[in-house]
Amino acid sequence: MRCNATAIMRAAILLLFAATGPLRAATSLSVGMQAGFMPSPGGNLHSSTHETIGVRNGIDGINRSLDGYDTEPVDRLLGASGGIEFRAVFYDYFFARLAGNFTMAVWGGAGTTLYDTDPGAPFVPETLECDYSIYIIDAPLTAGLAVPFWKDVRIAFSVGAAFAYGNYKNSFKPESGGTYKGKFRGYGFPLVLLVEGDYFLSEKLSVTASLAYYRGSTDIRKDRYRTDGDTDYARIDFTGYRFGMGASWHFYSR
């Protein structure tokens, strides 16, 4: 683990040095902040514990309701995100962007459903309290083309990849007692497509809006809870759309 951390640090330093050369060719450099949201962070959050309660598609299939039982729908998660970005434009049309984002679930993911306590035998439903949470830290690096429209607007399309780290937790609490928890951590390198627009309020300041699509996940991770008598397995899925709005400071241009 230490070896990996050292290797990553060295690679980052090398990248920084390597970047200083091309940056001299940049016609515009900017730094900005964005806030936004991501629907369904972590995808359907499926894990092997879901299979044991007869659910095949994670949080999507977790909901069941029946007269006489006090259930509450478990909504898909909504992630709120914030981040910083550093962008460079070379020769007016060539665009590169490095960003750092933090996304965490702020809505949904909690409720009460039903499960069959003894599948195959007579139908005996029991309530089950469910709770899901996730946070994701990612750093996408993309490159592409920027299309300026006079000095008022610039729209950039870029593609690349991100380093993404996720931390996903779930918890299932049957009415009859006990709690089955899952905790998963891992990283991956999802592919990234990005479109971002700048509306310039002045030469130095622009309002930005961006739309990114990530595709990728971790490999299968093992549950890190050891004391609940249940070993769970899950992927952390980074796939999904991210929308953000913010402002950028164009501190260098020529």
Add this chain to the structure above:
Amino acid sequence: MISARIHISGSLFPRLAAWCAALVLLFPSYAAAQRNLGVGFHVGAHHDVGNMTSYNSQFEVEPQTSYIVGVSFKANLDFLFLRTGVDIAFPLIEGDVLENGDATDPIEKYSIGYTGLPLFVGVNFPVFDIGEFYLGGGIAYFLATGTVTHGGTEDTISATALGFGFIAGMQLHVSAKIRLYMEWEYIDARSGASMNTAAAPTAWDNLYIDFSGHRILLGVMYYAM
């Protein structure tokens, strides 16, 4: 944990609104520059309504395709815009489960119609005096009704859902007051369990309606103000 998340959610959106208001106040000349309100009419389509293969991976499905008829309202405040409206989706091609490998959930056919009420906020990117691109995020509320055939019987289903998504669009100026527009919406929304389709003895409601998907809209907008 739940209360903490709700607390974060409650404080985030007022801050975002205050931040947007501050931007507008900081640049009053921009805010005063272009304010207009348009009313539009559009048609469009939504493919794979219900996302049945996501609901059950053992289904081989001919997906439902719906056409959309809607009215939109777009208010521009220079670089910011607010876009809302009403979209009604009618089944054009009904969903058909061609092969069902799951004997515990014998769905055969489905047909879902829905009404969507979206609200997006975002940034306009004007292109000279030709038109504009725009990109925004927001919420949508859905009300659906339909029929599902399972185990040889046809039942009606109704459901509601709140979703989140984005809009990316472009407008082309035809005249001073009329613009053509094309929009791409993606909204992620799923209802709670609304109907029992599981084979006996399982008696609970298990089927939900997944409204998630891409919608393409084409229309004409009249700028009255």
